Structures are given as C-alpha cells and as structure tokens.
Amino acid sequence: MHPAIMGLITIVVGVGGCIGYFYFSNMLLDKVLFPPSGPNAGRNINRANMIRPWLFLFPALFALGLYLAYPVFATLWLSLTDRDQGGAFVGLANYRQMMSEDKFWEAMRNNMFWLVVVPAMSTGFGLLAAQLTDRISWGNFAKSLIFMPMAISFVGASVIWKLIYDTRPEGTDQIGVLNALWVSMGGAPQQWLTIIPWNNFLLMIVLVWIQTGFAMVILSAALRGIPEETIEAAIIDGASPTQIFFKIKVPQIMPTIVVVWTTITLVVLKVFDIVLAMTNGQWETQVLANYMYDKLFRAFDWGVGSASAMVIMLLVTPILVWNVRNARREMR
Amino acid sequence: MDNIAGQKSTLTWAVHISVLVLVLAWVFPTLGLFVSSFRTSDQISSSGWWASLTTQERQLPAIRLSGDEFRDADLYVIEGNLFPESESTVTAWGTSSRAPEAFEAGHTADLGDGETLSLDETGNFRLSGPESWDGKRLPRVFTTASSPPEFTLGNYVNVLTSDTAGAGIGRSFINTLTVAIPATVIPILVAAFAAYALAWMDFPGRSLLIAAVVGLLVVPLQLALIPLLQLHNQIGIGKGYLGVWLAHTGFGLPLAIYLLRNYMVGLPRDIIENARVDGASEFQIFVKIILPLSFPALASFAIFQFLWTWNDLLVALVFLGTDDETLVLTGRLVNLMGSRGGQWEILATSAFVSIVVPLIVFFAMQKYLVRGLLAGSVK
Known part of the structure; x- marks a missing residue:
C-alpha cells in the first residue's frame, strides 16, 4: 500500500478512534454505569463527575507516560547495563568508559561553549531587533523577515550556511560569501569549517541565525507591555535613550529575557542536526547529542549512548525544576 | 520637550539604517540559496550568486x-x-x-x-x-x-523528476508529507480533551498533573530513542510510518496540552457554567463550545507541530530508518551534502524544495505562530 494512502487512513482511524473513544466512553458513563436518574440520581452524578476527568485524560496520559516518562527510566537502566553481556547490570562502568573518552570531553567542552554563545547572541540580537523595529513604520515587515529562519529546518539552514562557508581553490572566483570577502581583503581562501576552534563558532552562527527571530518576537511583546508612565517619567527626568533602554526597559522585561534565554538553552542542549550535516563532529566540533547518536546508531554501544543521553537529561534538570516551580507558583 | 523631539528625528535615520542592515543580514543567506537554485552548474561553480544578479x-x-x-x-x-x-x-x-x-x-x-x-x-x-x-x-x-543575468528552471525539473539527479527528492517529499500530516492532526485531538479536563474539571491531583506536563515539556527526546525503538520492535511495529506518527504524537503532546490548557483556562467561565446549568453534558460542552472557541490555540499548535515534524531529522532517522524508500527530505539532504557536496545546483535546489512548504505555512499563518509562541514560550 502506498504510504500516503496509509497516512490518510491513519488520520481517519486516529481521529475517528479518538472521537469514538471519547463519545462512547462518555455515553457508557452517563447512560449505563451512573445514569443521572432513578433513586440514586444525585450520587450517580457525583460519581460520574469523579470518573469523567480521567476518561478525558486517559489517552494523553497514556501517551505521555509511554513516550516520555517511561523512556527516562528505561534509558537510566540501559546506561547501567551492558548489551553485549545480555543486559547484565554493570553499575557505572558505562559512565567510566565515557569519561575516559577524549571525544566525550570534547563534546562537553563544545556544548558549554554553545550554551554560552548561542543564547547570549540570540537574545542580544533579538532584543536589539525588537527595540529597533518597534519604532519604525515597516517594523512588522522587518520582523517577519528576521523571524523567517525559524521555519527553516536545521538541515536546510546547514545547506544555506555551507554555501556561505564554501571554498574554491585559490585564483578562481569564490562562490562562498565569507571567502569572497576574505579574498577581497587580500587573504588566501580558507577551509573555514576545518579551522579549530573557530569552526565551532561558525556552526553556532547557524543556530543564532535561526533563534534570533524567536527571541525578537517574545521580547518585542514584552517591550510593548511596559507601562508608558515609567518611560514618560524617565523622559521628564531627563534620561537619555540609552539610559531609558538599559535602566527602565531591560529591568522590567528581565523575567521574559530569562524565559527566552532558558528556552534557547534547551534548544542548544539538543542541537544535533546542524553538527551532523555540516561537520559530523570532525575537526573538534563534536557536541553531546551527536556524540550520543554516534554511540547509539553507528557504534551500537547502547550503554555509553544512554549514559550520554543521561548527561543531557542532567543538564536539562535545573531548567525542568525551575519551570515546574514557576508553573506551580502561577497556579496558586 | 523640544530637545526630545529633535533627538528623536536625528535618531530615526540611524534606526532605519540599523534595521535595514539587520534584515539584509538575516535574509541574505536564504536569498543566496534561492538564487543559486536557478543557476546552471557551470555558473554556480564559477562565480558567486550575488554576481548573477547584474551584468x-x-x-x-x-x-x-x-x-x-x-x-x-x-x-x-x-x-x-x-x-x-x-x-x-x-x-x-x-x-x-x-x-x-x-x-x-x-x-x-x-x-x-x-x-x-x-x-x-x-x-x-x-x-x-x-x-x-x-x-x-x-x-x-x-x-x-x-x-546578462541568466536563470533556469532546469534544476527543479531535474531534481523533481529524475531519480538519479535528484536522488529521489520527489519521493522524499511525499514521505515527509506522509510523516508530517498525521503527526500533526492526531495529537491535537488527544491533547484538546486532556487540556479541557485540566482546565475546567475539578479532581484530585489536577495541579500535580499540570506540573508534570510542564516538566515533560523539557525532557530531551534523545532519551526516548532506544527504549521506544525496543518497544516498537517488541510489539511488532518495527521501523515504519506508524512508529514515527506515534513518536511525534507522544513528543508533541506536552506542548499541545500546555498551550491548549492555558488558552482554555482563559475562556469565560459564564459560558461553560450556563451550558452546564442548561443540562449540556461535558462532552457536548467540549465539542460545541470549547473546541470552536479554542480555534486560535489549536491553529498555533498545529503550525508548531507541522513545522517541527516537517523539519525533524532525528525522529525520522531513528523510527523510520535510512532506507532509500522511506528517507525523508531532511535525511535526503544530509546524504546529498555528503555525496554531492560539490554539486551546488542539486544541493541548493533540493534544499529549497525542502524549505518551501514550511516557508509558505510560516508566511500564511504567522499570526497564529506568534500567538502560540507568546502563550507557550517554555519549550
């Protein structure tokens, strides 16, 4: 069967199944199990209302549990076992092996570098773009163009930037912009992606290019939410535009800046496609997610692969805790 | 206030120019790919794309x-x-x-x-x-x-119709579409019911569940790869479209529930309580009142999920496999970058084929995308 037809059938079955499940389970509850009539009508209504939320929640909880919660523990277990020994428990052996590999430390170092540069640059450019575009008539048009890379896949963006970093032999016309500029300033053509450690930075630029639009959109909304009076008061007190920006506006949108920063941090921790497509971790550009993919699907070493996945989870955990605490505070 | 007004007008120029520089810097890379995809292989390899626009x-x-x-x-x-x-x-x-x-x-x-x-x-x-x-x-x-500037549509014809030149980009396009659409539609419905329960029904453990959803928002899907692949093999799904759809559904649910719940909580309480008093069942309230009113949030999530599933590489590689038959666009592009790294006419055209659909969706539905981002900027 053609996969497209299969896809169509899946949509019909999936959507129909969902609607059918919700409809019939509700009917069963209301008409058969606890009908709101007869001698126990009142008690039945209460009981039905106790059960109904779980009917509504069940498919989602099941999928969440199976596809996100269970794998966390399964991966933890895999990282403590050895596949070659039939899944025997080996304690921290996988972690020890991972720690002894240079590639792992290279990935860790690069990841830390990514974690500083990408969120900082994206948020910085995003704030700049938000502040500037809010003041001009064609700001919305400018915004949607800066926002556009958000829709482009990491792999597509890698192709786009690989063209920019392209190298032709000396003496011929350069087709990559970076080399064309470099040569026009009198340099010799460079293989940019092989120059350690700057090649890491060139890969980060790709992600900054994608994420800046996101930061800009969020921060722009935050800037608009600043009460006018605070700015007017500052103007009357004789503050300069720079002072207004840094001393009045930025402190007021600080919570939003933190949210943007952590959101981009999460993206950075999972970055994989860009490195795989552009260098595949060669020339000391390895990152954790690609290291993990290498271990899992090229070396088929599930133990060390899972151990490195747990390292990513560990790095995410502070953000997870912080998000959950914030969410609980908002609910109260 | 004179000096402030004066200051403003001198600054305006600087602002206009800075924004222009920013916009050009951000558009320039994509424009390069776009222009390159219309040039012949000789032209691409002998001169920069920016040179092709003028005589x-x-x-x-x-x-x-x-x-x-x-x-x-x-x-x-x-x-x-x-x-x-x-x-x-x-x-x-x-x-x-x-x-x-x-x-x-x-x-x-x-x-x-x-x-x-x-x-x-x-x-x-x-x-x-x-x-x-x-x-x-x-x-x-x-x-x-x-x-003079000279452009051709030949690359597109080549990439989309010839199996050897495009190395199956046409087929991969269908594959990606096959992955993306069910993976967008199915989680919406599942999440909408759950979000309604979390927003408007009272039951013990509700706030704990909401916190759990927020927590799951950030769990890296890297952790899920091997255990789920094992699971799929055990229950007989193996590698295939069904596995990808299920995986995308699972990974998309936290954001979907979070976005939809936040939106539904904001709906006016009166409407829902009036309907309850009038004897409507919860199912009726949900289908006839909540769903239509939540359209903006549903649209936001649909766009997110569509962009994410269309652009995804990792989930497709792991759960669908790397066979020629089932390779998605992103996977195909990675292969092309390895095997035809020098053939920019094919690479640029293929890349543009792969990004044109998300770009259309992006420009057509930008309003909903921005709204969704503002509502759920946690993921």
Whole structure:
C-alpha cells in the first residue's frame, strides 16, 4: 500500500478512534454505569463527575507516560547495563568508559561553549531587533523577515550556511560569501569549517541565525507591555535613550529575557542536526547529542549512548525544576 | 520637550539604517540559496550568486572551437557560435592563456601558416585555413565577456523528476508529507480533551498533573530513542510510518496540552457554567463550545507541530530508518551534502524544495505562530 494512502487512513482511524473513544466512553458513563436518574440520581452524578476527568485524560496520559516518562527510566537502566553481556547490570562502568573518552570531553567542552554563545547572541540580537523595529513604520515587515529562519529546518539552514562557508581553490572566483570577502581583503581562501576552534563558532552562527527571530518576537511583546508612565517619567527626568533602554526597559522585561534565554538553552542542549550535516563532529566540533547518536546508531554501544543521553537529561534538570516551580507558583 | 523631539528625528535615520542592515543580514543567506537554485552548474561553480544578479564582465574558461568545416573558394572554413545557449557579449579575446585579452571583438587574428580566426561581439567565429582541419586539434579561445543575468528552471525539473539527479527528492517529499500530516492532526485531538479536563474539571491531583506536563515539556527526546525503538520492535511495529506518527504524537503532546490548557483556562467561565446549568453534558460542552472557541490555540499548535515534524531529522532517522524508500527530505539532504557536496545546483535546489512548504505555512499563518509562541514560550 502506498504510504500516503496509509497516512490518510491513519488520520481517519486516529481521529475517528479518538472521537469514538471519547463519545462512547462518555455515553457508557452517563447512560449505563451512573445514569443521572432513578433513586440514586444525585450520587450517580457525583460519581460520574469523579470518573469523567480521567476518561478525558486517559489517552494523553497514556501517551505521555509511554513516550516520555517511561523512556527516562528505561534509558537510566540501559546506561547501567551492558548489551553485549545480555543486559547484565554493570553499575557505572558505562559512565567510566565515557569519561575516559577524549571525544566525550570534547563534546562537553563544545556544548558549554554553545550554551554560552548561542543564547547570549540570540537574545542580544533579538532584543536589539525588537527595540529597533518597534519604532519604525515597516517594523512588522522587518520582523517577519528576521523571524523567517525559524521555519527553516536545521538541515536546510546547514545547506544555506555551507554555501556561505564554501571554498574554491585559490585564483578562481569564490562562490562562498565569507571567502569572497576574505579574498577581497587580500587573504588566501580558507577551509573555514576545518579551522579549530573557530569552526565551532561558525556552526553556532547557524543556530543564532535561526533563534534570533524567536527571541525578537517574545521580547518585542514584552517591550510593548511596559507601562508608558515609567518611560514618560524617565523622559521628564531627563534620561537619555540609552539610559531609558538599559535602566527602565531591560529591568522590567528581565523575567521574559530569562524565559527566552532558558528556552534557547534547551534548544542548544539538543542541537544535533546542524553538527551532523555540516561537520559530523570532525575537526573538534563534536557536541553531546551527536556524540550520543554516534554511540547509539553507528557504534551500537547502547550503554555509553544512554549514559550520554543521561548527561543531557542532567543538564536539562535545573531548567525542568525551575519551570515546574514557576508553573506551580502561577497556579496558586 | 523640544530637545526630545529633535533627538528623536536625528535618531530615526540611524534606526532605519540599523534595521535595514539587520534584515539584509538575516535574509541574505536564504536569498543566496534561492538564487543559486536557478543557476546552471557551470555558473554556480564559477562565480558567486550575488554576481548573477547584474551584468558581469569576466574572463570565461577556455572554449575549444568545434563545428563542421566547409570550402569557401580555396579555404577550409569552420563557422559557429561560442555561446549557443547564452547571450554573452565578447569584449576581448585571445588564443593563448598567456594573452587571453589579446584581441578586440571583431578583430581577425592571424594564427600563422595562413590560418585566421575572427570573433565578433556575439560570439560568432570564423576559422579558416589553407588545409583541411580534419584530424587537427582546433584552437582554444579565451574570452572576456559580459553576460546578462541568466536563470533556469532546469534544476527543479531535474531534481523533481529524475531519480538519479535528484536522488529521489520527489519521493522524499511525499514521505515527509506522509510523516508530517498525521503527526500533526492526531495529537491535537488527544491533547484538546486532556487540556479541557485540566482546565475546567475539578479532581484530585489536577495541579500535580499540570506540573508534570510542564516538566515533560523539557525532557530531551534523545532519551526516548532506544527504549521506544525496543518497544516498537517488541510489539511488532518495527521501523515504519506508524512508529514515527506515534513518536511525534507522544513528543508533541506536552506542548499541545500546555498551550491548549492555558488558552482554555482563559475562556469565560459564564459560558461553560450556563451550558452546564442548561443540562449540556461535558462532552457536548467540549465539542460545541470549547473546541470552536479554542480555534486560535489549536491553529498555533498545529503550525508548531507541522513545522517541527516537517523539519525533524532525528525522529525520522531513528523510527523510520535510512532506507532509500522511506528517507525523508531532511535525511535526503544530509546524504546529498555528503555525496554531492560539490554539486551546488542539486544541493541548493533540493534544499529549497525542502524549505518551501514550511516557508509558505510560516508566511500564511504567522499570526497564529506568534500567538502560540507568546502563550507557550517554555519549550
């Protein structure tokens, strides 16, 4: 069967199944199990209302549990076992092996570098773009163009930037912009992606290019939410535009800046496609997610692969805790 | 207030220019790919794409003359055109690499032994000599020519219709579509019911569940790969579309529930309570009131999920596999970058084919995308 037809059938079955499940389970509850009539009508209504939320929640909880919660523990277990020994428990052996590999430390170092540069640059450019575009008539048009890379896949963006970093032999016309500029300033053509450690930075630029639009959109909304009076008061007190920006506006949108920063941090921790497509971790550009993919699907070493996945989870955990605490505070 | 107004007008110029610079910097990379995808392979590999937008004067690679000879009086003559397909204008030419600009257009050059060669502006040449050219190597011509911008749709035809040139981009396009659409539609419904329960029903453990959803928002899907692949193999799904759809559904649910719940909580309480008093069942309330009112949030999530599933590489590689039959666009592009890294006409065109659908969705539904981002900027 053609996969497209299969896809169509899946949509019909999936959507129909969902609607059918919700409809019939509700009917069963209301008409058969606890009908709101007869001698126990009142008690039945209460009981039905106790059960109904779980009917509504069940498919989602099941999928969440199976596809996100269970794998966390399964991966933890895999990282403590050895596949070659039939899944025997080996304690921290996988972690020890991972720690002894240079590639792992290279990935860790690069990841830390990514974690500083990408969120900082994206948020910085995003704030700049938000502040500037809010003041001009064609700001919305400018915004949607800066926002556009958000829709482009990491792999597509890698192709786009690989063209920019392209190298032709000396003496011929350069087709990559970076080399064309470099040569026009009198340099010799460079293989940019092989120059350690700057090649890491060139890969980060790709992600900054994608994420800046996101930061800009969020921060722009935050800037608009600043009460006018605070700015007017500052103007009357004789503050300069720079002072207004840094001393009045930025402190007021600080919570939003933190949210943007952590959101981009999460993206950075999972970055994989860009490195795989552009260098595949060669020339000391390895990152954790690609290291993990290498271990899992090229070396088929599930133990060390899972151990490195747990390292990513560990790095995410502070953000997870912080998000959950914030969410609980908002609910109260 | 005069000085403030004055300050503003002097600053405005700087602002306009800064924004222009930013926008150009952000559009330039994509524009490069777009323009490149309309150039022939010769053009892409010999000059930068920015040069293709204007008429360029430059030295072309040497062209060896060719053609059928005929007799003209006692001379053997070959006539033809150097640029049968393009409209270049020759400004200077030569027959040796040491003096590539020796002659002007229209000049007749003496090649020795009674042989002459003339070349006019439009590239028409006439080579004549006292002996037959049969078996001789015809001379090479170096030209400096100005060429007008020239673009072709050939790359797209090539990539989309020919299996060898595009290496199956057309098929991958269908594959990606097959992955993305069910993976967008299914989680919406599942999440909408759950979000309604979390927003408007009272039951013990509700706030704990909401916190759990927020926590799951950030769990890296890297952790899920091996355990779920094992699970899929055990229950007989193996690698295939069903597995990808399920995986995308699972990974998309936290954001979907979070976005939809936040939106539904904001709906007016009166409407829902009135409906309850009037005897509507929860199911009816959900289908007839909540779903239609939540359309903006549903649209936001649908766009997110569609962009994410269309652009995804990792989930598709792991759960669908790397077979030629089922490779998605992103996977195909990664392969092309390895095997045809130098063939920019194919790479650029394929990449543009893969990003054009998300771009259309993006520009058509930007309003909902922004709204969704503002509502759920946690993921």
